[in-house]
């Protein structure tokens with residue numbers, strides 16, 4: 001029996017879709033890998049041109065701007081995406097990668113010195129926040145504020161969305177960058193041209209919105225689940241240590257199984273038959289990445305962690321035109337984390353946990369931790 | 382396996398593959414134990430890599446072959462390691478596996494001779510292999 005339960009297992013065995021209810025709307029969730037990939041490639045039938053409604057549930061109450069390039073369709077999508085792509089490729093540069101590794105080392109050293117830490121608050125949140133400063137090429141000092149935004153900007157533990165606060169902060173950053181331009185994300189967007197004109201403030205805020213919100217809980221949850229996994233399987237750290245070339249495939253297996261983003265939506269511009277379910281015009285469909293990643297037609301023993309799984313054609317970072325721009329960043333961080341853990345840590349003890357569970361009328365799914373109190377033991381050299 | 386045995390099994394593979402006769406090598410010449418692979422990039426640049434060993438995507442990424450990003454580290458998930466195999470090499474390289482075929486089938490530049498380099502292990506038999514880097518999807 002695997003520890004990694006899959007809420008869609010039974011439904012996926014019986015039918016290609018599971019009908020869920022979100023925002024009072026019946027939404028067919030596409031469950032199988034091939035079907036999810038096919039739908040993700042078909043932006044005419046399954047459109048992303050739906051401001052605030054691509055995420056499921058919708059983010060109508062927590063943000064005011066359309067997210068770019070997430071909530072636009074080809075062909076303009078490619079033009080919007082190209083504008084920010086250079087920043088998202090930064091984690092591939094050796095100097096940026098070195099900063100990410102330096103950050104992980106310093107957080108881990110602190111954890112090793114402390115008696116115990118909350119791996120969410122004392123490790124994953126600062127890791128995500130400071131690493132983002134390297135991606136956006138802004139001062140590390142900015143992260144001091146971002147740390148206070150919690151696990152999820154839009155739905156943090158205190159029940160209050162930090163969304164409006166974050167939008168205001170971003171607007172101030174664009175204004176400050178206009179006064180004093182540099183090589184950072186905000187200045188670049190102030191200067192960027194789209195179809196021969198400058199971007200509007202709303203568009204710029206839309207780019208910043210997903211960079212801050214989309215890349216936050218995903219990184220935090222993946223990091224803490226990797227830590228919890230190694231706590232339960234110290235032998236896996238030995239196995240990585242024996243041959244660090246194993247890190248890349250191991251990371252992909254963690255992305256496959258621990259994907260924090262259950263699914264994402266598309267809108268059908270016209271009435272559409274989705275595997276036998278009729279979606280009305282402007283109705284939504286879900287691309288259920290987390291279910292597709294457990295499809296037994298493709299993944300042998302899908303609920304098991306196999307760190308050397310190959311091939312592993314998961315869709316943790318989506319598929320097609322909208323595939324995750326932050327994937328280079330996420331990979332750099334998780335590969336760096338696994339490397340550092342294998343080099344510095346012999347053992348991780350979990351002292352206390354509070355799981356973060358996504359509860360919807362039609363399923364519940366564990367996505368990460370609200371609290372993960374852990375004690376790290378140093379590897380003796 | 383001792384070094385001598387290793388050398389001999391490689392030599393046998395070399396002879397069985399018929400390299401010498403087909404590619405103008407002298408069959409009596411001592412074979413390269415580590416074979417060579419050439420990538421032709423989209424811009425037509427030829428990148429020759431001697432002593433290629435292991436998974437081909439890693440070989441290409443290590444040499445920074447333009448157009449082979451290998452983003453998913455060889456998992457067969459990202460399709461950023463896509464190449465075309467010349468006709469004369471198809472038999473020895475072999476066809477794509479089922480998972481690879483599925484991943485490739487969604488790639489708009491997929492052709493019958495498409496392969497993902499992360500699903501190809503370099504062997505002595507593939508010494509001299511030439512691969513055309515496919516356009517990015």
Ligand code: HEM
Nearest residue numbers: 069070211214215218219222316317318322324325326330
């Ligand atoms: C483990 C971490 C992550 C996971 C699992 C993840 C997952 C995804 C998925 C599934 C999509 C596809 C959405 C769609 O098809 O509609 C996506 C898109 C996107 N992600 Fe991520 N993400 C992660 C980290 C990040 C980070 C760190 C950032 C930013 C710093 C980020 C920024 C984006 C952006 C901008 C898009 C939209 C791309 C486009 O529309 O062209 N993601 N992500």
Ligand code: FES
Nearest residue numbers: 453457459460499
């Ligand atoms: S490296 Fe990603 S599919 Fe080959």
